[in-house]
Amino acid sequence: MKLRKRTRVSTKVENMKDEPLPAKRARRSKTQNEPPTQRPRQTRYMLRNRNNEKYAAKSAEPTQMNLNLLDLNDDCLLHILQNMCPTQLCNMAETCKRLQAMARYAFRLKYKRLDLKTSQGMNAIKRLLKNFGGQTSTLQIVHSNSCHTSLHCNCTLGKSKKLLTWIVRYCRQNLVDLTLKGFRIESDMMNKAKERFASLETLTLDTCILFDCTLNACKESLQVLHLDDVVFYSSSGFKQIYRPLLAFIRTAKVLCELSITGCHDVPMTVFAAISKLSNLKTLRLNGNTIVSETQFDQQMPQFSAMQNLTTFNFDLFGHSAFQIVHGLVANNVAIEHLELHNCPLDNGTIEQICQMQSIKNLSLDRLNNENILRLGSELKQLMKFFISSCNIVTPEGLTAMLRQAKRLEYLEVNMPNFVFSLNTYENMLHIMKRRKEQRKLDFVFHTYGDEQWDSVDVLEENEKWLSVNECVHFFRLILLI
Template identity: 25%
Template sequence: METMKLTDLNFDCLENILEYLELVDLLNAADSCKRLNKAAELVFDRKHGKKTVSFGEMQISTLRLVKYKFGDIHVNDLKTGLQLLRCLGRVIHKICFEQLIFEESIQLEIDRKLATYVNAYCAEYLKEGDFQRNGVLEYFDKPFPKLRGIHVLECKFTEINRIKRLFPNLESLMCSHYEDVSFYNTNATHFPRLKSLTFFELGYDPISDVRHEQNLRNEMVSEFLKLNPQLKELHVSSFALADSYLTIDLIRSEVDNLQNIESLYLDLKPITVHDDIDNIIHMKRVKTFITSLRHYNNEWPTCSLPFSFEKLEKFDVSPPKQIEFLPNFFEDFFNFIDKFPKITDLSISSYENSSAMDWSRLTRSLPLLVTISIHISFSTDEAIDFMAKFPLLRKFNFMLSDLDELEYLCQRLGKKWRGRELWKRRRFVQLKRIV
C-alpha cells in the first residue's frame, strides 16, 4: 500500500494543518518546498497580513527571538528575520526598522543584510515602511512600486531624490530628523502622488547658527511646497528647542500653494503665533485643524490664531498643561471658534480644570457638535447634564471621576448609548450613541 505524503493533500487540508503552527514552525514549513510555501503564504497572509514585521536590536543567535507586541511581529534574531523575508516576503505588507539607541558596526552589517533581503523579496509587494535606522535606504536599489507610505528618521533633503526613485508612487511621507544644516543643502522635488506630508523636528545643535539654519529651512520647505501643491494633509511638529519648521509668516507666504490642504496640524510656539496676527491666512479647503500650543524660552503662546477656513469641521487644540499662565486662553479660544459655527468635532487635550470653561457659551458657539473629546473630569450627573446641552451629540470622550460608575452611567442614559474605557490610568472613557 502506497504511503500518502503530506504534500499529496489538497490545499484546503494543508492550510488547515498549517493554521495550527507557531510562526517559527510555519517558516520551517514554508522553507521546505514550493507547495508548502504557497500554503504557508496563504496562512500567514490571513493571520498576519495586516501586521507590521518589526526588526529591533538584532542578534546572531541560534535561538528564535520572536514576540508579539501591540499586535505586531517583533523579530530580534537574524536567522528568523532573513528566513521570514525570503520565504514569506510576498505577503509582508508593512515593515519597520526600529530606532536603536546605540548602533554598533555589527548591527550596521546586520541591517545591510536585512535591507538587502527586503529589497530582493519584498520590493514588489510592500505597502508601508518605517525606517528609523540610519543608512537603511542606502542598501535599496530596486524600486518599491506598491509602497504608499513611509517614515524616515533623520531623513535629509539630500535623500529626497533617492526616496522618489525608490518609492515612485508614494502618497504619505513622514520625515523626522535632528537639526542639521546639511538637511537643507539640496533641491526639493515633486512627488506626483503625494497627499500627506509630515515633518517632525526632534532637536537642534545649540552651538550652530540657528538663524542661518532657519533661513535655509524656510527656503527648502517653501520650495518643496511650491513643487507639491497637490498635498491634502500637512503635519508640522517640533520637539526642538528652536522654532519649528513652518512659521506663520512662511505659511502666509506659501498660502497659494496650500489651497488643496484639507487637514492641517501645526505645532505652534510663541514666536510663530505673535507675528502679524491681524493678517489673516485664508485656506478654503481645510476641514480639520489640529494645533498644539507650546511655551518656549519663558514665552507663552496664544490661541489668537490668524486663520480663516471656509469648510472647517474639526478643531483639536492642545493647550500647555500650565494653563494658568494663559489668562486669556478661553477668551481667545471662543473668539476663534465663534467664526466657525459649523464645527461638528471638537477636542481639547491636556487640560483638566472645568471651572474656567463657559459651557453655555460653548453651546451657543458650536450648536452642531456631534463629537466632543475633552480631558476634563465629570461626575455621572455632570456628564448627563453636559450631554443634554448638545442634542446632536453622538460621541463623548471625557474623564469620569469614578470608573466604577461607567456601567451605572450607561444605564441612566438608556439603551441608545454604550460606554467603554479608553485609558484606564487617566479614567478616560467614551460614550457612543448606537441608534
C-alpha cells in the same frame, strides 16, 4: 565434497517417501478404524487460495484509515493555515513546495503586512522575509534599541546593513509601504537599496540616523513621507545636514502627505520648499527651529497658497498664528483638520478660525470658556474637538459648548486639575438625548494622579448617547533637598 552432499540429501528424500506423514500433517478419516490418509499434493495450492480469500474478506471490512496532512484538499489546508501566526506559517512553508505555496497564499489573504522586531532574532527575520517578503505590500521593521545613543554603535550599523540587504533581495515590486525604526543608514546602503525604494508609495523613518543619504530614488513614486525624530548628518558640515531633504522636497512630484516631527534645527529654507508643493494635502510640522520673529512672519504666510491642503498640523514655537490662519481664510483653503500648538490665541485668531466653515477636526491650546463656546457655535461641521488648556476651561463651559455643537461626536480634554463629576455627566447626557439627530458622544478626559470617574453608576442603556473614558497619568514628585 559437493557430490557426497548431494547423494546424502537424495537418499534421505527417498527414505522419507516411504515413511508416513507425521501426526500434525495427517488427515483423520471419517471412521476411526481406517488408517490416516496422506494429503494430496494439491493441498498446498488450495491453502494458498484459502489464504487469499481470507485476505480479501479482511480488506473488504471497514478499517481505520491513516491519513496524512497532504491527503487533504486545498480548501481544508487553507482553513488550517489561516489560523496560524506568521512564524507557524513560515515553518509550514519550509516543508514542501505544496505547503509553501499554500502558506504564502494564506499569508497574503490574512495578513498582507509583516511586522518584525530585531528582538525576534536575525535568523527569524531572514526566514520570514525569504518566505513572505514577496507577498507583503506593507513592511515594518523595528530595532529593539531604538534610541540615538545606541544608533552610533557598530552593531546597529551591521544589523541595518543586513536588514536592508534582505529587503532588497526578498521583497518585490509590490512593496509599497515601508517603516523603519531605529536604523542607521549611510549613503552606500541607500544606493544599494535604490531599486526597492523606487517603487515605494509610503516611507516612514522613526528614530533613525541618516549619513549623507538622499531620498531622490523615490521622488517619482513616493506619496507619503513621515520623518519622526530623525537626525541628519553630513560630511560637508552642520549647515548642509538638511541639504538632501531639501533636494528631495524640491523634486518630489506626487508627494501628497508630509510629516516632519521631532527633528531639531530645521531651517526655514525647508519650510519655503514645502510651501511650493502644489499636490500636498496633509502637512504636519512639529519640531524645533531657531528663527527670528521677522523670518517667521515672512515665511509662514506662504503656506496659505497651498490650495489642496486639507490637514494642517503645526507647532508654531511660541509665535502668533494669525498670519497663517488669515492667509488660509483669504485664499479659501478648505481645511478639514486643523491643529495649532504652542501658540497664543487672541480674539483675532479665534475670529479667523471661526470663518473656516469646512473644519471637522480641531485641536487647539490655551483656550478658555468663551473661546470654546464661540468655536462650537460658529463651526457647524465640527465633529472632533481636542482641548488642551491650563485650568481655564470648566465643566460648565463644556456643557454650554456642547449645546451649540450639534454634530460633535468626539470631545477630548487634557487639563491637569479637571474634575468630572456625576452632575456633569447627567447634564451632558441630557443634552445628547435632546438632539434631533441621534449621535453618540465619546468623551475622553485626562487626569494626573488618582482615578476620578467610576463607571458603575452609569447605566448600559445610556452608552448609545454618551461614552466616558478616563486616561490616568501616574507620575512621581521628586523633591530635591
